[in-house]
Amino acid sequence: MLNQKKTIQEGDRVVIYSGKDNMSMLTLEAGGQYNSKYGSYKHKNIIGKEYGSKVTSDNSNGFVHVVGMTPELWSITLDHRTQILFNLDISTIIFNLEIKNGSKVVESGTGSGSLSSSIARTVAPKGHLFTFEFHEERVKAARKDFKENGLDKYITVTHRDACGKEGFRRDDIEGMVGSIDAVFLDLPSPWDAVDNAVAVMHHGSMLCSFSPCIEQVQKTCIKLSESKFQEIKTVEVLIRTFDTRLQEYEELDLANPYKTNDYSQNTKKNFEIGGIKGYKNDSLLSKPFTEARGHTGYLSFARYLPSA
Template sequence: MWSTAREIAEGDLVIVWMTRDLVQPLAISSGKELNTRFGVYRHAELIGVPYGSKIGSRNGKGFIHLLRPTPELWTLALPHRTQILYLADIAFITSWLDIKPGSHVIEAGTGSGSFSHSTARTVGPTGHLWSYEFHEARANKAREEFSSHGMDEIVTLTHRNVCKEGFTVVDTVDSVFLDLPAPWDAVEHAKKALRKDRATRICCFSPCMEQVQRTIIALNDAGFTEITMYETLIRPHQVDVTPPLPTVSTIGNQLKEMEARREAKRLRQIANSRSRGDKRKREETEDSAEDQSAEKRHADEVDGSGKRHVEQTP
């Protein structure tokens, strides 16, 4: 689908990885520059660099990684023309539709092409994907991307309203995937496109329960069996490395250190308490001595009759 060479060449499509949330496609063309907040990069200087390389910027502001395109990376980097399917949904649908090398598959609608790229890689050159898109501008853009990515022999893209006009193949495909606003209108057409000589499968991708209910009614009326519904959710988990358990000697030393700190704290408290008691006793002794001195001075000033004695100088 994409270049399989070891090194980047003129005209190659590369995936520029800047951060986990900032990934973009880049078509290499001499004379152009990639200007980002992580620095400036000349396309000419990227030619001949091996895929997977880490490249520093010319102005020293940062670096980027140049990766070989894969359907997974393309899903993260592609320009969104519609809401797209992400890896969890694509993997689940591919598994339950039993899509494998050599399979013949119908997809409607094409949208931004995330499911198309994954399916094209899965079916390989021995299989085929018929993709249908009712919006002409999106169909033309997707056709241009498929051609530049080397998918012309694997994917046939048709601008067509399959809910009204049906599909272009009959009794041909192993599975049908419908990503449409009203998939129930395309169920009868899908039944005609599915092979009659073996068990086949159909998947309808809908975000609302009301759509699911109408689709189930249409599938039952068309004679489909073993109808099931699934909800695919991604629940991230934080994974940390568990530190090794400490040894018995380490724990013993920690307990001894804790006991020594407690004993030191107890001795400080006792010393502080004694210091405060001695200070209080000294203050009480000084206060008592001052009181006694004052009483003595008062007694000297008063005679035995209780009258104050005043000396007169002749």
């Protein structure tokens, strides 16, 4: 995921792109075959091509593009083992937690590893993500995914209850305690993990908690303010997309409805409705789409400042 190669090789995990809303993930094996409504594709006919290539089907006129895996495409194509975070929330989390190359980050729970992959790409190559998950099968699946995506060097998955006695301490990892720059919680009762977070953070570290319900937000924020966190704020990120394009419209000449005007300067066609003259024109249209992605959850951010 981090070192994009030029040529597609056997064993690569790639994204089969058949359109913006039609992508799937595939690990290439010499004897494998990919089947979709756009036809069948033998993996061996994909291996050896350049990333980004258009590949035609072995048995129809269909085609797909084969592109390299990225954290963004991973979030779209991964197998959901849990609810996951999507790119809009992920980008807000990474920016507000001030995560960068070299940061040390704690996350819980790991879930399907959607957020983990974006964090790992951001902290690499100098930083590290310590992610904690109490569901054993999800721990195993996440380790496998991170390895196949080439991220295992930057992520340590620990099988543990984030709210339990051991919390996020990994005494076997030298210098971890007190060095964590950012903590992210996606848990049913995040307030129960705040003391464990504090135990590994340093002065000025950031914490973020994601919760779908406002009652969870209230309990978390109260706990944060009791635990010497400052700058507590909660945001909900909603996207509003705009439709911006040239649109042809008909303009009636109401000032001179029955007069024959010279529209010769007009590149567009003149027309007449019921004796009223008019002409077609282009207008630059910008209006919000009526459909908007709905509520995912609230993101509560806070800075640990024990001496403030």
